[in-house]
Amino acid sequence: MIRSASAILRKDLRLEARTKESVPAMLLFSVTAFVLFHFGLDRDSLDGELASGVLWVTLLLASVIGVTRLFAAEREQGGIDGLLLSPADRTGLFLAKAAALFVYLALVELVALPAFTLLLLGPGLQPELLLILLLANLGLASVGALVSALASEGRARELVVPLMLLPLLTPLLIAAAGATEPLFSGDGGPEDLGRWLGLLSLYDLVFVLLSVAVFDYLLDD
């Protein structure tokens, strides 16, 4: 399973490096959204709940682009049949797609976070944010791969992906924003952060297990 997952992941990253269909679009969306918030709110800096909400809503909406494109090459170029004809474990396909989305999100955040800091954030970024991003990205990647596979056979996938993805991501948004808010307001103790990180970890665990359990059936005729 690891061998096939690694082969699929390498292929996906190579295709993205050549076609640049997902990461640049996600990044452009994020930075544009921060610029719009900057002028729309008419504020040079945000803090607390507002800063946290703006950051996470923007990242979640940007992820919709990546999720919509995640199975594009398989669907448009027949790659899914090639995979299904091979003895490769289908769980490997889920792991590879989730890992690819995780990498896309990390690349987007690498540029989007400095842009967010520059355009909107009053207090600077704190290292704890990395842990929150790691756990949130894991959950996003897991749910994103599941939803993308579900929507890949449908005709209106651009509509189906956000309609399915965003409600499923609501608990993740609440936990990630709750964990980030004290970092942006300068109050709140480590016990608050621990509680929200615990919730994020639980969300990740539930959706990774659920996705692994049902992914096989999604690809069945």
Place this chain on the structure above:
Amino acid sequence: MNAAIELECVERRYGERVALAGISATVGEGETLTVLGPNGAGKTTLLRVLATLLRPHGGRARVLGAELPDEAWKVRGNVGLLGHEPLLYRDLSPRENLLYHARLHRVGEERVGEVLAAVGMEGRAEEPMRELSRGMVQRVASARAVLHDPPLLLLDEPRAGLDPAAAELLEPLLGRASGRTRVLVTHDVEQGRAEADHVLVLEDGRAA
């Protein structure tokens, strides 16, 4: 001779529409079944059922000793499908595509060089697929179909887009000489009958 394919009254529907109804056939190991029929007769559906990409909705289908759909996992990896779609990524080169499929099929990477040479694509192996002609794409797709040396080949118009020289080049891989069991879908009735041990003519999803 053992039967590689046994079909008894196989059915397949798409919603209310019947795509295959009461299809029966037996094909021995190393034999060729030619499937003929007009567009929409169910030929491609039959290939996809045999490839385990579609479930039969009725009857009994046994492929390479495995009952479909319950034992489909036994068939995967033992079938080479060459259909309308090449199942190749346009932004990867022929070599990258075949290396990817070799990893999925747990085949040694040296096999990629062998099949590229066999289809005469060594010289264009590093160019993106999107820059290759239709015939060249078909050659690479043929290499993909036999990369893992499958005992069963499912061929849907395998000569489409090929010039006579290319068709001759692929004959040892895809033709009778390959020694593999083959299901050949074609509109070329003369060629199809010439290659066949058995002929199945489909019309509106039924054997005519």
